[in-house]
Amino acid sequence: MRRVLRPLPAVLLLLALIGIWELYVDLKGQTFSLILASPHQVAKSLFTDRSLLWSSFLVTAREVLLGILVATVIGTAGAVGIHFSPTLRRATYPLMVASQAVPVPVFAPVLAFWLGFGILPKLVVVAIVSFFSIVVTLTAGLDAVDPDLIKLMRTFDASRLRTFRHVEFPSALPSLFAGAKIAVAVSVIGAVFAEWTGSNSGLGYVILVSGPQLLAARGVAATVILSLFAVALFAGLALLERFALPWAYRSAEVPA
């Protein structure tokens, strides 16, 4: 299939789904569209509410981007610590898994109580929900480093730290990107939930209030923007990875 035609199946499927959705809401009638807006209402909202949606997007985007940044730093530090200390691994892994099962609305009010209503509690929520995938994938990446490479470094008299710096960490960088890509989607959800507790701005807040205000279309419009944002972040990370770690793509090919 030619390169330009490659997205075609996805586009066609999306158009078909939108068509079915439109048809379904139109057949259900006016009242139902207060619960689920039809695509043309959403499109209209995207245009008429554009300034509100844009300013809300900026708020949420900031929370998500900074939150992912914090999660990456903490997640990387955590994975490195776990890699170096089996005790730390045994101590923290079960707790980390358990922490992922705590729903955001349970701890978000506590964070709001401690940290107020500014951006800080949102960052913390985004970081909490997204750092786990980074820790897990990066730890797996560090564990998966070729043991023969470690042996080689030992015959070169490399210290544990130099082996880490020259061999283990670079080897595991693709795993860090894999973790960050997973984190992107959950971080957007995390930001929405964080805004549901103690906030008066952001796309999550728009979604929260649009239901009671009988503005279903605006809520869906905000959701569409969130989804597009997640896709853009994912694509951006993929691009960055390609640029920063060209060898991770190249090594798949074996030279003749």
Added chain:
Amino acid sequence: MIEAPVQEPRELNAEDAVRVELVSRTFATKHGQIQALAGMSLHARAHELVAVVGPSGCGKTTLLELICGLQKPDAGTVRAEPAALMPQRDLLLPWLSALDNACLALRARGVARDEARRTAAPWLERFGLQSFERTPPAELSGGMRQRVSFLRTLLAGKPVLALDEPFASLDAITRQEMQGWLGHVLESEPRTVILITHDVEEAVVLADRVVVMSPRPGRTVAEIEVALPRPRRRTDSMVVHLREQALSALGVES
């Protein structure tokens, strides 16, 4: 020419750079115990090239790891001057250029990047790789990769080089070229070399002595002195004769 099973501890020889005596090594696996080596002995004098041949899975890699100090024997003694490993797969780091890969052993010792590069660059030139300094391993040919890998091990600055089937992955023509190349390099850079190979001809062409191992658990079944002038041609009647001798020690009839 010596050809005898070596089972009794040999006398200590001050010149020996590597001495493995009656070494046994057993691994515990999920499927029970595997004895890799049983009473393996081997020695190499300084600047001697000793080739070790044996059937697959006879514990050759275990032997190298013992010599490199990566493992400890369950029984017997291993005494060796510091040894650097050249692994079977080249194990070049895909994110580094050829030059920086060659620098790895220096960097492992804490040499600064620029200094390491200044040390390695002339070597790359000597090895005919000067125009590939910045090339990543994925874009190098198999023979070039092995040269970079060998250089990396050489620059570790250890008196003993432990080469684990360095040319096994190469095609026949490149392998012959690389064998000639290795002999050439070692003439100007003499080191004690333990060369693991499954290629008997390679062993006879390159080595001062060929140690033949038994199937697992590995031990020495024959030692063949190769007192022939270099460079050796594989068609030379003495080379052919010694190759046959090594093959029959391996239990292969020809």
